Amino acid sequence: MKPFAELLDRLVLTPSRNGKIRLLVDYFGATPDPDRGYALAAITRDLDIPGVKPGILRALITERMDEVLFGYSYDYVGDLAETVSLVWPEPEEPVRANRDPSLSEVVETFLETTRSDGPAVLTDLLDRLDSSGRYAAIKLFTGGMRIGVSARLAKQALAQFGDKDVTEIEEMWHGLELPYEDLFAWLEGRADKPEHGALALFRPVMLATALEEPDYDKIVPETYAAEWKWDGIRVQLVAEGERRRVYSRTGDDIGHSFPDLLEAMDFEGSIDGELLVGHPESHDDQQAVGTFSDLQQRLNRKTVSAKLMKSHPVFVRAYDLLSEGEEDLRALPFTERRRKLEAFIARLDPSRFDISDQIAFADWGELNDLRENPPHPIIEGVMIKRHESAYVPGRPKGEWFKWKRDPFTVDAVLMYAQRGHGKRSSFYSDYTFGVWTLDEEDRQILVPVGKAYFGFTDAELKQIDKYVRDNTVDRFGPVRSVKATPESGLVLEIAFEGLQSSSRHKSGVAMRFPRVSRLRWDKPSAEADTLDNLKRLLDENRGKASRVRPA
Structure with missing residues (x-):
């Protein structure tokens, strides 16, 4: 497990695309079969281990530490695998293995483990690994590797490793079987291109x-x-x-x-x-x-x-x-x-x-x-x-x-914030914003109309994070409610691609691809947009659809 754990750690800390490809190429070259095949499947999200799910991890860790303390820890770290790997207690009696288990041993053990036996087998494994190994094992089982590597990037690394065209790899991908030993044999020049009888394979798409x-x-x-x-x-x-x-x-x-x-x-x-x-x-x-x-x-x-x-x-x-x-x-x-x-x-x-x-x-x-x-x-x-x-x-x-089309924009007021994941886990980077409307007593109130997770620079993220911490008025679990009144609030210019009716939102509208276009430090909160303006835009779109038959 150690080489795989080290690979994940280095991929997380390597920002550049070419740097990640180099790490993958080096790993494929230094790691034997079938370990590298299972690692590849985990990274491309093609590995399914049904006996271990996030609910099992939560149950195991709350048996070993206070549930409220774990909740606060998870809120702070922002990633389940990282949190469990860090807070997992040392066993009362040392059970460290004489050697580090290989990735293939771990995968094949759990592929043969029933759902009922899963918790006991997982506990034994986590007791034997260090925090880095635990993190890698949990990611292996639950997926969701936030390491900045897409399936496409992994295939590009394979193409570079074997000096092949990535299109060849993409076209054969769904005809391959774990742990991809015939693929690596071809990439290393030890065998012919894998031939298979798989039907209906994917053809790489043309993009604009x-x-x-x-x-x-x-x-x-x-x-x-x-x-x-x-x-x-x-x-x-x-x-x-x-x-x-x-x-x-x-x-x-x-x-x-x-x-x-x-x-x-x-x-x-x-x-x-x-x-x-x-x-x-x-x-x-x-x-x-x-x-x-x-x-x-x-x-x-x-x-x-x-x-x-x-x-x-x-x-x-x-x-x-x-x-x-x-x-x-x-x-x-x-x-x-x-x-x-x-x-x-x-x-x-x-x-x-x-x-x-x-x-x-x-x-x-x-x-x-x-x-x-x-x-x-x-x-x-x-x-x-x-x-x-x-x-x-x-x-x-x-x-x-x-x-x-050029995006629509509205000025909205920041209402709630939550910490992000991965490298953003220490910052409040997920924002809920709202616009003004009148309640039954004709008082101005904010109603949420969407959430935004991107569109701002790293420097602006730090500014918003500081604003959230300085202006928190309430907490709901991991969510912070920030000061948002007609007299005081942070206005965000929100760009979005379209607007539609939504029964899930109190406002009755939902935005398509909302993102922060800019921070309006200069604009008073009371001058942000109203729900009536958004509903007029929605009505205009509906009218356009009813007048013209779609092409």
């Missing part, structure tokens, strides 16, 4: 770059096509033989959350598109496309009830066709793939699949007007694609552009 002013004049209809950019999640649907998969843009298999969509995938091929909630065949625009908040009801669920599938049906608005049957279409020009896509989608269930219509425009100026005034509130901008572009993994320059 943000359109900026120097490129405006290039955007002419003779060279580029334009489509609406819908506010859902990017997915890839792959059907091959009896296998059906729904992938996220990063290659995670998320099909378990969408069994209704899997059932409707009656085709052979691979579609790139946007996952949305609604009834695309409906003539009622509000039913045709739901909000991102509606879509969130379906995301990250292990099981989905029939009631939820009926109330929040999902569909895919297709952008591209990557393969049809056994034919790989990615090398074809976009215009030709588009023609094939139109014919392909026409054969599918219209309640589950439709196509992203193209936008007619004369020049970038007209397209800009359309971008700023889209026909539906769930549109967040436009996509611009070169007619001759092949479907190339990554973000090739000049091929595809995204041009999002």
Whole structure:
């Protein structure tokens, strides 16, 4: 466990992307099979140890220390694994092992451990490890490694380790099996590229770059096509033989959350598109496309009830066709793939699949007007694609552009703050903010309208943290309530992508992607925005959707 624990510690303390890749490459080179394979699976979140869950850890630690004291410790540290690893008491009798257990020994032991035996086996392991080893073991079991390494970055490290193209690794990833010994044998030149019979594998996605002013004049209809950019999640649907998969843009298999969509995938091929909630065949625009908040009801669920599938049906608005049957279409020009896509989608269930219509425009100026005034509130901008572009993994320059609407902004008042996680665990970095409204007695009160976790600099974080500590008026567990009256309060300019109705918020509205745009130290709290202003904006969006059929 020690090499794996040291790797996690160093990854946490290494800020640069290239530095993290170097650490991973060195670890893969110095660590034998199968330890490095299990470490890779843990980092990419592909390792599932069902016998150990966070609830078991909480139960074990509260048997060994005062529950209130643990709560305060957890609040201060901000990470369950780190807190437990630091406060875990030394056993009354030393039980240190004569040698450090290997990562593979730990993983394989717990993969064979039943849920009922899990607490006893885990206790024995934590008693034998030091605090660094305990931290690594807990992260291994519970996931959620906040070490700044995504699955994509880990695959890039593998590509550098074996001097391969990362696309090759991404395309074979879901056909590999733990602990990846055949993968490492190929990367080290000891064996041929792994061959497998896995079906419906992921194809690395093509991404767009943000359109900026120097490129405006290039955007002419003779060279580029334009489509609406819908506010859902990017997915890839792959059907091959009896296998059906729904992938996220990063290659995670998320099909378990969408069994209704899997059932409707009656085709052979691979579609790139946007996952949305609604009834695309409906003539009622509000039913045709739901909000991102509606879509969130379906995301990250292990099981989905029939009631939820009926109330929040999902569909895919297709952008591209990557393969049809056994034919790989990615090398074809976009215009030709588009023609094939139109014919392909026409054969599918219209309640589950439709196509992203193209936008007619004369020049970038007209397209800009359309971008700023889209026909539906769930549109967040436009996509611009070169007619001759092949479907190339990554973000090739000049091929595809995204041009999002300028964000909305409101001035809101900081109401509550909570400590962050990881390197922010010592700072109050998670903020709840509100706007003014009148209560039943016509008194001005604040109602929460959203939360923000980013958008500020490190220097501004320290300023806000000091303000929270100096102006705390109450505590609710880990949450601090700060002074927020018409006479005194910190005004935050909040930028957000859209607004939608929400029964979960007392205000009745919720923001899409809120973030702190700037600190308004200069603005009196009483001059912050009102709930009426936000509701007027919401009504304008609703009216826009009801007047125009979505493209």
